[in-house]
Amino acid sequence: MVTAAKKTSTTGGFVGRVPATARFSIFSLMDERGAVKVDDVAEAFAMSKAQLADTAGLAREVFQKASRRNGPKAQSRVREMLEIINLVQTWAGGAAQAMAWYRAEPIPAFGGRTAEALVKSGNASAVRDYVDHLATGGYA
Numbered sequence: 001m002v003t004a005a006k007k008t009s010t011t012g013g014f015v016g017r018v019p020a021t022a023r024f025s026i027f028s029l030m031d032e033r034g035a036v037k038v039d040d041v042a043e044a045f046a047m048s049k050a051q052l053a054d055t056a057g058l059a060r061e062v063f064q065k066a067s068r069r070n071g072p073k074a075q076s077r078v079r080e081m082l083e084i085i086n087l088v089q090t091w092a093g094g095a096a097q098a099m100a101w102y103r104a105e106p107i108p109a110f111g112g113r114t115a116e117a118l119v120k121s122g123n124a125s126a127v128r129d130y131v132d133h134l135a136t137g138g139y140a
Helices: 038-044 049-055 072-092 095-104 115-120 124-135
Strands: none
Touching: 038 049, 038 072, 049 072, 072 095, 072 115, 072 124, 095 115, 115 124
């Protein structure tokens, strides 16, 4: 059973898992400077930081040190992942389902590769364009 997320009053972020049908804003997982709060993202999606790093196409050790966790590559990859999940969650049925789609659903337009595989290979903009195309009534 997925537990309910609680909104914190001081940071505006989520504590606990994202409920199965809940929507989230990527801004709720960022600090006041706009940096992604990796710990909150991992907790929201019930992942370890190593699993989150793997999902974003980063070395498992990246999130162990603040300097690497807040580095441009790590921040960019996690932000790209969250942007795509944010776009997809409306039609996927919630944030948890959007993450499942991101990680596992083959996209025919990309030779059966998943959004996760595309982001890992540096093609996040292609996934965003594809999702935007679908949102405007285009075919998959």
